[in-house]
Amino acid sequence: xxxxxxxxxxxxxxxxxxxxxxxxxxxxxxxxxxxxxxxxxxxxxxxxxxxxxxxxxxxxxxxxxxxxxxxxxxxxxxxxxxxxxxxxxxxxxxxxxxxxxxxxxxxxxxxxxxxxxxxxxxxxxxxxxxxxxxxxxxxxxxxxxxxxxxxxxxxxxxxxxxxxxxxxxxxxxxxxxxxxxxxxxxxxxxxxxxxxxxxxxxxxxxxxxxxxxxxxxxxxx
Amino acid sequence: xxxxxxxxxxxxxxxxxxxxxxxxxxxxxxxxxxxxxxxxxxxxxxxxxxxxxxxxxxxxxxxxxxxxxxxxxxxxxxxxxxxxxxxxxxxxxxxxxxxxxxxxxxxxxx
Numbered sequence: 001x002x003x004x005x006x007x008x009x010x011x012x013x014x015x016x017x018x019x020x021x022x023x024x025x026x027x028x029x030x031x032x033x034x035x036x037x038x039x040x041x042x043x044x045x046x047x048x049x050x051x052x053x054x055x056x057x058x059x060x061x062x063x064x065x066x067x068x069x070x071x072x073x074x075x076x077x078x079x080x081x082x083x084x085x086x087x088x089x090x091x092x093x094x095x096x097x098x099x100x101x102x103x104x105x106x107x108x109x110x111x112x113x114x115x116x117x118x119x120x121x122x123x124x125x126x127x128x129x130x131x132x133x134x135x136x137x138x139x140x141x142x143x144x145x146x147x148x149x150x151x152x153x154x155x156x157x158x159x160x161x162x163x164x165x166x167x168x169x170x171x172x173x174x175x176x177x178x179x180x181x182x183x184x185x186x187x188x189x190x191x192x193x194x195x196x197x198x199x200x201x202x203x204x205x206x207x208x209x210x211x212x213x214x215x216x217x218x219x220x221x
Numbered sequence: 222x223x224x225x226x227x228x229x230x231x232x233x234x235x236x237x238x239x240x241x242x243x244x245x246x247x248x249x250x251x252x253x254x255x256x257x258x259x260x261x262x263x264x265x266x267x268x269x270x271x272x273x274x275x276x277x278x279x280x281x282x283x284x285x286x287x288x289x290x291x292x293x294x295x296x297x298x299x300x301x302x303x304x305x306x307x308x309x310x311x312x313x314x315x316x317x318x319x320x321x322x323x324x325x326x327x328x329x330x331x
Binding site: 004021031034052058060062 | 245246247250262263264265267268271287289290291293294295296
């Protein structure tokens with residue numbers, strides 16, 4: 001018997017919707033996938049499944065948000081910050097390596113003054129390699145942080161990953177108020193988008209191993 | 222019981238009534254899509270079924286797990302007495318608002 005796309009199943013399971021709802025939706029999708037695979041072939045059936053699973057996402061997200069309780073907010077934000085802190089060494093390591101390489105080759109760089117110095121200030125690239133490395137570091141950090149956030153929010157992995165991306169985005173925007181970045185807006189937007197997408201991908205990777213359960217979507221107990 | 226039904230809610234309610242014991246999400250979606258000519262997502266159908274159940278117009282039960290569904294159960298829906306009343310009321314209102322419309326406009330004369 002053909003198997004539905006596992007990644008899409010993981011996404012739907014990881015949204016943290018009412019398990020009763022996600023279970024019947026996954027069941028219906030699996031049932032129709034099986035029939036379509038028999039009549040139309042597995043390729044068409046998988047394409048259909050992916051489309052229908054994506055169409056179900058807004059409804060499951062609405063269910064997930066309805067299950068949120070006010071008491072869940074501190075835990076969600078706290079977990080996002082914990083995830084951010086957990087990937088901070090990655091960023092510092094990459095940043096340190098980049099700076100070392102730049103100094104090695106005598107390439108100049110400056111750091112704008114900002115609240116918190118190096119963490120909330122902006123390193124201003126003066127060379128293309130710096131930009132390339134920095135842009136490559138964004139999805140890596142997002143991926144790692146998204147995975148950690150999903151681990152910390154076992155019952156709604158993707159909600160945790162999305163919250164991590166949003167908190168990180170908010171921190172950067174706030175930092176930008178104190179230390180306006182001279183970088184082009186397109187660079188900053190691309191970096192933010194890549195980070196958030198990578199965070200969701202990290203959450204999906206984690207969700208593939210998580211079984212949905214009952215109760216509040218953000219509880220870990 | 223809710224005082225009014227949305228158009229899609231009524232369409233889903235009618236599908237459940239039509240399907241009888243076979244009224245579960247997949248069958249309802251196929252029935253509604255075939256009759257309206259629109260491809261509704263399974264999420265939209267279940268959201269509506271859930272809302273109708275919350276309004277007391279439907280009740281549901283889960284079947285035993287089925288291999289074809291990856292070991293998951295079906296959720297079968299059935300009309301309640303309030304659901305039947307709501308359908309009758311919707312039909313009465315529809316007949317009332319269509320009354321007096323010239324026959325040249327009515328679908329059977331088009």
